[in-house]
Amino acid sequence: xxxxxxxxxxxxxxxxxxxxxxxxxxxxxxxxxxxxxxxxxxxxxxxxxxxxxxxxxxxxxxxxxxxxxxxxxxxxxxxxxxxxxxxxxxxxxxxxxxxxxxxxxxxxxx
Amino acid sequence: xxxxxxxxxxxxxxxxxxxxxxxxxxxxxxxxxxxxxxxxxxxxxxxxxxxxxxxxxxxxxxxxxxxxxxxxxxxxxxxxxxxxxxxxxxxxxxxxxxxxxxxxxxxxxxxxxxxxxxxxxxxxxxxxxxxxxxxxxxxxxxxxxxxxxxxxxxxxxxxxxxxxxxxxxxxxxxxxxxxxxxxxxxxxxxxxxxxxxxxxxxxxxxxxxxxxxxxxxxxxxxxxxxxxxxxxxxxxxxxxxxxxxxxxxxxxxxxxxxxxxxxxxxxxxxxxxxxxxxxxxxxxxxxxxxxxxxxxxxxxxxxxxxxxxxxxxxxxxxxxxxxxxxxxxxxxxxxxxxxxxxxxxxxxxxxxxxxxxxxxxxxxxxxxxxxxxxxxxxxxxxxxxxxxxxxxxxxxxxxxxxxxxxxxxxxxxxxxxxxxxxxxxxxxxxxxxxxxxxxxxxxxxxxxxxxxxxxxxxxxxxxxxxxxxxxxxxxxxxxxxxxxxxxxxxxxxxxxxxxxxxxxxxxxxxxxxxxxxxxxxxxxxxxxxxxxxxxxxxxxxxxxxxxxxxxx
Numbered sequence: 001x002x003x004x005x006x007x008x009x010x011x012x013x014x015x016x017x018x019x020x021x022x023x024x025x026x027x028x029x030x031x032x033x034x035x036x037x038x039x040x041x042x043x044x045x046x047x048x049x050x051x052x053x054x055x056x057x058x059x060x061x062x063x064x065x066x067x068x069x070x071x072x073x074x075x076x077x078x079x080x081x082x083x084x085x086x087x088x089x090x091x092x093x094x095x096x097x098x099x100x101x102x103x104x105x106x107x108x109x110x
Numbered sequence: 111x112x113x114x115x116x117x118x119x120x121x122x123x124x125x126x127x128x129x130x131x132x133x134x135x136x137x138x139x140x141x142x143x144x145x146x147x148x149x150x151x152x153x154x155x156x157x158x159x160x161x162x163x164x165x166x167x168x169x170x171x172x173x174x175x176x177x178x179x180x181x182x183x184x185x186x187x188x189x190x191x192x193x194x195x196x197x198x199x200x201x202x203x204x205x206x207x208x209x210x211x212x213x214x215x216x217x218x219x220x221x222x223x224x225x226x227x228x229x230x231x232x233x234x235x236x237x238x239x240x241x242x243x244x245x246x247x248x249x250x251x252x253x254x255x256x257x258x259x260x261x262x263x264x265x266x267x268x269x270x271x272x273x274x275x276x277x278x279x280x281x282x283x284x285x286x287x288x289x290x291x292x293x294x295x296x297x298x299x300x301x302x303x304x305x306x307x308x309x310x311x312x313x314x315x316x317x318x319x320x321x322x323x324x325x326x327x328x329x330x331x332x333x334x335x336x337x338x339x340x341x342x343x344x345x346x347x348x349x350x351x352x353x354x355x356x357x358x359x360x361x362x363x364x365x366x367x368x369x370x371x372x373x374x375x376x377x378x379x380x381x382x383x384x385x386x387x388x389x390x391x392x393x394x395x396x397x398x399x400x401x402x403x404x405x406x407x408x409x410x411x412x413x414x415x416x417x418x419x420x421x422x423x424x425x426x427x428x429x430x431x432x433x434x435x436x437x438x439x440x441x442x443x444x445x446x447x448x449x450x451x452x453x454x455x456x457x458x459x460x461x462x463x464x465x466x467x468x469x470x471x472x473x474x475x476x477x478x479x480x481x482x483x484x485x486x487x488x489x490x491x492x493x494x495x496x497x498x499x500x501x502x503x504x505x506x507x508x509x510x511x512x513x514x515x516x517x518x519x520x521x522x523x524x525x526x527x528x529x530x531x532x533x534x535x536x537x538x539x540x541x542x543x544x545x546x547x548x549x550x551x552x553x554x555x556x557x558x559x560x561x562x563x564x565x566x567x568x569x570x571x572x573x574x575x576x577x578x579x580x581x582x583x584x585x586x587x588x589x590x591x592x593x594x595x596x597x598x599x600x601x602x603x604x605x606x607x608x609x610x611x612x613x614x615x616x617x618x619x620x621x622x623x624x625x626x627x628x629x630x631x632x633x634x635x636x637x638x639x640x641x642x643x644x645x646x647x648x649x650x651x652x653x654x655x656x657x658x659x660x661x662x
Contacts, residue, residue, distance in 0.1 A: 012137065013207035014162040058143050058157060076589060078528060082159050086529035088457060088539050 002064040005032035005072060006044045007082065008057035016082045017057060019048050025057055029072050029083040034065065111174055111480065112257050112402040114222045121265060122224045129153045130212035137209065152232075154225025155211055158532050164203045164211060165228040166218060170238035170256040170280075171199030171483040175470035178481050180221045182466035188214055193466070195451060195459040197523060197574055198277070199237050199483040200228060204530055226264065231272045233263035233344070237279045239287045240484035243403060244446045244492040246438040249299045250307055252282035254400040255336060258391065262337050269344050273351035274359035276344070277316075280309075284603065289485055291315045291324045291605035292577055294361045295343060300330060307333045313343065313373070314365035315605070317571035322362045323605040325370045327377070333396060335381070337389040342380035346373060406478040406493055411443025415496030428503050430552060431514035436499060445496050447477075449489040449506060450513040450521065454550035455543050458524040459487030461511075468509035476502050487523055488516065518555040519563060519628070520546035523574050527567030527584060528591075534567035536584025536591035541565055544621045549628065558628055561642045564599075577601035579643050580627055581608045582620065593620040597627065597654055598646040609651045612659055623658055630657040 006019035007029075017025035018032035026032070035041045041062050048060040064075045074080050081087060114122070129149070136146045150156075154165040166181070173181075181201055185193045188210045189203045196202055206214060218224055227234055236256040243251040259278060263269065269276070279293040290296030296312035309331040315324030331339050347361045350368065365373055422429040437446040449469055452458050461469075469489055473481050476498045477491035484490055494502055506512040515521045522545060525531065527538030542565055549555060564578030568585075575581030581596035593615050596608030615623045628642075634653055635645045646654070 009157055009161075012209045014157055014160070016160055077591065078159070081528060085160060086539075087537065088529055088543070 001037060002075070003034045003036050003067060004041050004062040005029070005034055005065050005074075006041075006048050006060055007032075007063050007079070008048065008060035011056050011058055014058075018083075019044055019060070023047060029065075029074070030070075032065075032072055034067060034072065035062075111172060112169070112253075112399070118222070118261075119219075122219045122222075122226070125153070125224065125226055126212065126215045126219050129215060133208060133212050148230070150208075151229040152226070153211075153215070154228035155208070156229065156532075158204070158526075158530050159528075160530065161205045162208050162211070163530070164206045164214065164225060165196070166201045166203070166223060166225050167228050167235045168199050168201060168223075168483050169260050170236055170242070170253050171240055171485075172238075172242070172253060173481045173483065175473045175479040175481065177221045177223055178466050178470040178473070180217060180223070182463035182470070184214055184217055185463040185466070191464075192460055192462045194457075194526065195461065195483050195487050195489070197485045197487060197525075197572060198235055199240075199485055200235060201483070202526075204526070229275075231274050231276075232270055233266065233272075233276045233278065236260055236263070237277070237288055237293075237485060239281050239283060240448075240482045240488075240490045241287065241437060241446050241492060242282055242482070243405060244439050244441075244444075245283050245287075246440050247283045247285055248440060249284070249301060250282050251400070251403050252280040252288075252297075252299055253403045254396065255297070255299070255309075255333070256280050257399050257402070258336065258396070259340065262340070262389075269348065272344070272348055273353045274356070274361075276347070276361070278340070286601075286603040286605075287484075289574070289577065289601040289605075291603070292317055292321075292574075292601055293324070294347075295340060296324050297336075302330050309333070309336065311339065314362040316360050316362040317574060317576045318360070319357060319569045319571075320363065320366075321571070321576040321607045322366065323607060325365050327370070327374060334391045334393065335385055336391060338385045338387065339377075339381050341384065341389055342377045345380050346376045350376070405441075406480075408441045408444060408493070409495070411441075411495065411497075413442040415443060415499070417497045418499050421500040425500075427512075427514070428500060430556075431503055431512055432499065434514040434518060435516045439493065441493070443496055445494055445499065447491040447494050447499070447502055448484070448516045449491065449511050450515055451488050451511075452515055452521050452546065453510065453513050454515075454520055454546045456546070457539050458522050458542050461489070465509050465511055468505060468511065472502055472505045475505075486521065488521070514552070515550065515555060517560050517562070519558050519561045520550035520555060521562070522546060523562075523564040523578070525566050525568075525572035527565075527573075531567060533570055534584070535569075535586040536567050536593065538565045538567040538573055538582075538584060541582060541584070541593065541617075541620060545624055548621050548625060557632065557638075559638065559641055561628070562601075563624070574601060575599070576607045577605065578608060579646070580624060582624075583614075585614060587614070591617050593617070593623075595623060595627070595658075597651060598643065600643055611651065611655055626657050627654055630654050 021033040156163040238252045278295045279290040280297040281288045292315040298310040311328040312324035313327040482490035524538040524542040528534040562579045564574045565582040566573035566575040577599040583594045595611045599608030
């Protein structure tokens with residue numbers, strides 16, 4: 001089974017968060033707990049369900065990832081963009097600098 | 111401009127108070143997301159990929175400078191110092207926190223703004239020609255009618271749970287700058303033989319996964335019957351529009367399935383039943399609303415401005431900007447100015463708080479304090495003395511807002527795409543940026559001439575790709591972004607849906623493909639005066655297809 005992590009959006013501000021091994025929601029995908037089997041994914045999802053735990057996130061779900069060189073990289077482009085922020089060059093103040101983002105999701109300037 | 115009366119202020123404030131309570135209950139865990147979602151959507155609050163998004167209504171795209179400054183201040187205080195102007199003449203903030211939204215709505219209410227009916231299955235913000243009240247070719251100002259429709263449709267109890275969303279656009283000129291033929295109801299102001307004002311009515315236009323240009327429903331609707339007739343249309347739609355399938359719920363599908371004659375018969379029958387009732391618009395009421403939109407006090411000026419001519423002679427960049435961004439005005443000596451929000455390599459429709467403030471200042475100094483938003487995602491100063499054009503230009507240069515490209519290849523419509531939107535399949539903004547870098551050099555754009563490129567990151571078509579002269583649709587193919595091209599679409603009075611060229615292009619290929627289409631047009635046009643759209647309509651798809659994919 002492909003490795004998976006649990007993600008959601010934080011209720012108060014909508015920011016993307018990832019479930020850690022300590023069962024807290026963290027903004028850094030690299031701190032997410034990686035589950036490698038079905039039972040662990042189901043247990044993590046059960047733990048993160050807003051109906052039974054804290055009501056501080058919206059709609060948690062599992063995301064397939066690859067762990068390479070100690071970095072957690074979501075497989076789908078959508079989830080990589082969620083993890084790293086918009087890919088747009090020349091972004092406005094407050095966004096993370098482009099250098100901090102994954103090089104592989106930045107647009108190739110033709 | 112229209113000013114809220116006591117009733118408007120009261121219902122907007124009541125809604126802010128109600129939503130503040132709902133947000134508090136959600137944060138306290140008293141409401142689940144399932145319960146809260148429809149409540150937040152009714153107040154323009156979406157949850158996108160990275161954050162909440164707040165969509166603020168700008169009725170018929172008209173703002174005063176005070177309102178624009180408030181939007182700038184909200185962007186700075188609660189967001190990341192910018193906002194995004196949309197194809198529905200609205201403004202979206204991409205990064206507000208849910209906990210702050212009640213305060214944002216309170217600040218908006220203080221300047222007579224809100225986010226009501228910017229989402230959900232209701233009648234959305236009514237849109238209009240951005241040159242309303244100014245255009246030289248205008249029959250009548252569409253905004254008083256748009257305001258009457260706003261008052262009728264706001265919190266209309268019967269139409270709060272329609273089968274799907276419902277969009278109305280209105281044009282006061284025969285040249286359609288409001289894309290009325292791709293709206294659920296399109297209204298074209300006309301005069302009858304006796305000189306009376308009325309509306310030519312279009313119905314069932316729309317884009318999305320099943321695009322249609324509108325059906326022609328009525329030649330002439332007298333102005334006093336505007337509300338009764340629209341109510342009749344909405345009633346027929348509310349009753350017969352499909353509710354079994356979200357993708358078949360818009361009125362265009364009802365038109366397609368039931369047919370024009372059936373729908374017209376039903377609408378006319380309901381209209382005859384209610385036309386002499388409470389919705390009949392007394393002439394005095396129309397005049398009372400129209401008074402809010404009375405033209406400013408213009409000076410008597412010569413048609414040509416010596417100051418403008420001298421500045422053009424001295425500054426070629428100013429001359430190029432005048433050619434592209436300045437439009438004829440009905441009053442001699444005046445012009446309308448489009449402030450391009452499409453810098454080459456920039457994000458279509460985005461403006462920083464500082465830029466919004468710069469435009470508000472210029473509006474106060476030179477344009478009677480009034481600003482418009484166009485569906486092409488630009489801003490407009492509607493009434494500027496030609497003598498003041500150079501001062502406006504200099505102010506725009508200082509704010510990085512003087513790109514001379516209105517209607518040209520880099521004046522691209524793009525939706526937020528997969529960089530922000532939870533519905534998107536592919537990115538739009540980076541593609542727009544790369545195309546504008548490729549085609550945006552002044553000489554290159556001048557060589558190409560009028561060209562509308564429109565990009566959507568998914569089939570919902572917020573970027574209007576179906577009606578782009580060149581349309582680009584982002585799709586997901588096995589996890590990769592691909593871009594499908596359509597050619598020959600148009601959103602004006604000759605509205606047409608573009609033809610799909612064939613297989614899509616990868617992220618690496620798409621800009622080259624656009625340039626191939628442009629070069630094919632230049633090689634095949636009869637003269638530099640034949641526009642891309644004219645040439646496409648003469649030549650058809652085949653030569654472009656061959657250029658893109660090789661001869662079959």
